[in-house]
Amino acid sequence: MIAVKQVRTPLDFDAKVKTPGNAWLAANPSTPRPPALWAPFTEALASGFEERCGYGAMFVPADGTVDHFLSVKHHRALSYEWGNYRYVSAAINASKKNADDTVLDPYEVGDGWFEIILPSLQLCTTDRVPQAARAKAEFTLTRLKLRDGEKVIRQRRAWYRLYLDGKLTLDGLAQVAPLIAVAVRRQTGAVP
Structure with a gap:
C-alpha cells in the first residue's frame, strides 16, 4: 500500500x-x-x-x-x-x-508505511507505521493477501521481470509498481 x-x-x-x-x-x-x-x-x-x-x-x-x-x-x-x-x-x-x-x-496510509523485499517480492510493514495502526496494518496484509498471496506475487513478479529484462525503465516501474521501484532503488543505491 x-x-x-x-x-x-x-x-x-x-x-x-x-x-x-x-x-x-x-x-x-x-x-x-x-x-x-x-x-x-x-x-x-x-x-x-x-x-x-x-x-x-x-x-x-x-x-x-x-x-x-x-x-x-x-x-x-x-x-x-x-x-x-x-x-x-x-x-x-x-x-x-x-x-x-x-x-x-x-x-489513511502514510508514505513509507510498507516496503517490498527483494528478491522475494513480499510486502511488509516498516517502522513508519504508527504504533496505533500496526495491528491493523498487519491484519490488512493477511486479510487481503498482500504480503505473499499467489496472485499479488505473480503480478509483482511480472512487473519486476519486465524491469529486469530491460522492457521497462525504472521510471516506468515507478509508475506501475512504485513499491517495487523503491525496493530496486534501495537495493542499487539509486537516487529516487
Whole structure:
C-alpha cells in the first residue's frame, strides 16, 4: 500500500448517482444489493488512483473495480457516497469482502508505511507505521493477501521481470509498481 490522495467528487456524480441512488435505497429497503449506478464513474476513480489498486499499489488495467470501503452489507446508507469508494483490483476486493474498517483505508496510509523485499517480492510493514495502526496494518496484509498471496506475487513478479529484462525503465516501474521501484532503488543505491 502507498499513500493515496482522496479523489475529488466528479461534478455530475451527485445528480447522476447519489440522488437517484439514495431514492432507490429509500424505495427498496429490503433489496440486498443496490444497482451499480456508480459504475460509469469507475474511470474517474481509477484516474484519481493513477490506475493503481489502492491496496496492491500496482497498475490494474483490466480488473480494477470500485470497492465500497465500508461495505454495502453493513453500511447500506453509504452505497452512493463518493467518499466511500476506493479503486482496487477485483481479486483484492474479493479478499476484502465485508472487512470494512478492520483493514487500513488507502486514504489513511502514510508514505513509507510498507516496503517490498527483494528478491522475494513480499510486502511488509516498516517502522513508519504508527504504533496505533500496526495491528491493523498487519491484519490488512493477511486479510487481503498482500504480503505473499499467489496472485499479488505473480503480478509483482511480472512487473519486476519486465524491469529486469530491460522492457521497462525504472521510471516506468515507478509508475506501475512504485513499491517495487523503491525496493530496486534501495537495493542499487539509486537516487529516487
